[in-house]
Amino acid sequence: MSFTDADLIARSLLREDQNAFGELVRRYQSPVRGFLAKMADGDMHLADDLAQETFVKAWKKLGTFRSDAKFSTWLFGIACNEWRMHVRGRKELALADLAEPPAELEQPEAATTSNLRLDLAAAMKRLTPAERAAIVLCCQNGLSHDEAAQALGWPLGTVKTQVLRGREKLKRSLAV
Amino acid sequence: MKNELSQPSERYDPLDEQLRGAEEYVPDNGFTARVLTALPAKQNHAWRRFVVLTVAVLAGAALAVWQLPALLGIFHGALPRHWSAIQWPMVTAAAALLTALGSLVWAMFALVNEEE
Numbered sequence: 001m002s003f004t005d006a007d008l009i010a011r012s013l014l015r016e017d018q019n020a021f022g023e024l025v026r027r028y029q030s031p032v033r034g035f036l037a038k039m040a041d042g043d044m045h046l047a048d049d050l051a052q053e054t055f056v057k058a059w060k061k062l063g064t065f066r067s068d069a070k071f072s073t074w075l076f077g078i079a080c081n082e083w084r085m086h087v088r089g090r091k092e093l094a095l096a097d098l099a100e101p102p103a104e105l106e107q108p109e110a111a112t113t114s115n116l117r118l119d120l121a122a123a124m125k126r127l128t129p130a131e132r133a134a135i136v137l138c139c140q141n142g143l144s145h146d147e148a149a150q151a152l153g154w155p156l157g158t159v160k161t162q163v164l165r166g167r168e169k170l171k172r173s174l175a176v
Numbered sequence: 177m178k179n180e181l182s183q184p185s186e187r188y189d190p191l192d193e194q195l196r197g198a199e200e201y202v203p204d205n206g207f208t209a210r211v212l213t214a215l216p217a218k219q220n221h222a223w224r225r226f227v228v229l230t231v232a233v234l235a236g237a238a239l240a241v242w243q244l245p246a247l248l249g250i251f252h253g254a255l256p257r258h259w260s261a262i263q264w265p266m267v268t269a270a271a272a273l274l275t276a277l278g279s280l281v282w283a284m285f286a287l288v289n290e291e292e
Contacts, residue, residue: 018212025211030202037202048207055211120198139192140199171191
């Protein structure tokens with residue numbers, strides 16, 4: 001018998017059932033770890049540490065989850081915060097923060113290398129962290145722009161802009 | 177079971193296909209077990225509830241027995257004469273004892289159900 005996310009959340013909350021929460025972790029570990037791995041440029045150890053912290057925080061804050069949002073959106077929101085805190089903790093990466101990105105941010109090297117065919121992974125690494133986050137959430141994990149805005153804590157327009165820019169850069173890099 | 181992340185595409189774009197195709201499933205490899213180990217210890221409300229309930233029941237029973245003579249005096253005056261032959265202190269003490277035992281049994285059942 002399979003339970004819905006809502007069932008598992010209710011069991012986790014009302015009976016503090018760690019097995020029910022474990023099922024939620026099993027369901028969402030792949031997208032959360034995948035997202036964080038992309039943000040961490042493929043560093044799976046770092047992604048796993050951040051993902052573990054994401055799920056521990058989700059367990060602690062489960063009572064604040066509102067059922068009008070999707071559990072995945074809420075979870076990605078926590079994961080984004082974990083990533084932000086990690087980046088803030090590393091001074092050398094402060095400029096790559098996921099804080100709301102500036103309105104105009106174009107990487108000059110993207111234009112000079114636009115004719116090169118890069119594989120997708122390499123092309124994704126060429127995106128800014130903001131573009132990458134928006135692309136991974138919206139285009140790879142199926143979140144709507146609204147949901148991504150909620151998870152990332154950005155205005156809706158910013159998400160749309162980042163997705164658009166990211167897609168344009170990817171198309172140029174991949175010559176799609 | 178498909179989770180809520182699966183969504184159909186609105187219109188075809190080769191880039192979308194590439195992006196979705198590149199999204200590989202990350203094998204668990206013990207990750208879930210590590211998360212469950214790292215979760216804060218479960219707060220055992222059941223034991224706390226059991227202790228509070230037991231103390232409350234015993235305190236209530238003790239209070240009832242202690243106050244019984246005074247309460248019985250009031251009752252004796254108000255009751256019909258043939259009822260006065262009944263050993264009310266015994267009946268009341270037995271009722272208090274049964275209530276206390278019943279509450280303890282209920283608390284034990286509640287505790288067992290919580291832990292299952």
